[in-house]
Amino acid sequence: MNAFNQLIHNTVFMSAATGWLVAQILKTIIYGILNKTFNPERMVGSGGMPSSHSATVTALATASGIQYGLGSFEFAVSAIVAIIVMYDARGVRLETGKQAQVLNEVMEILQIMGKKMSYEDKLKEFVGHTPVQVVVGALLGILIALIYCFI
Numbered sequence: 001m002n003a004f005n006q007l008i009h010n011t012v013f014m015s016a017a018t019g020w021l022v023a024q025i026l027k028t029i030i031y032g033i034l035n036k037t038f039n040p041e042r043m044v045g046s047g048g049m050p051s052s053h054s055a056t057v058t059a060l061a062t063a064s065g066i067q068y069g070l071g072s073f074e075f076a077v078s079a080i081v082a083i084i085v086m087y088d089a090r091g092v093r094l095e096t097g098k099q100a101q102v103l104n105e106v107m108e109i110l111q112i113m114g115k116k117m118s119y120e121d122k123l124k125e126f127v128g129h130t131p132v133q134v135v136v137g138a139l140l141g142i143l144i145a146l147i148y149c150f151i
Helices: 002-008 011-035 052-068 073-090 092-112 131-150
Strands: none
Touching: 002 011, 011 052, 011 131, 052 073, 052 131, 073 131
8 A cells, every 4th residue: 555655645646647637538528529429438549639648748747847856857857758759649640640541531432342341440540639739738737737736
């Protein structure tokens, strides 16, 4: 029980975990409002508004900076990881989602032409983020870390 106790009292970890959780809940709610349907996959899935990746890593970096100082090893590592994750979410994973969408359209055409395709063959299109989704996720993460560290 000591390890669990240490974990839940670790401000840096809890800021990051809370950033992820709040972003995933908001993402599910926003998706539900926009599509008028509840999709439980949105609670754990990637892509969408806001970016839970951005919220997680910016909460981590912000809490590390507050807890250990901006000159610390902990802040340096978490800030660099945050930059890499947000760049990847906006760049590589966004392009991956676009490619998946095109390939899924090709697969639909092939099905119409009589090729056998299973539902499992469909590629996941919701994997990346627009710049706005990344920025909103980052701001959410910073806000959560500030609340966690100062309240």
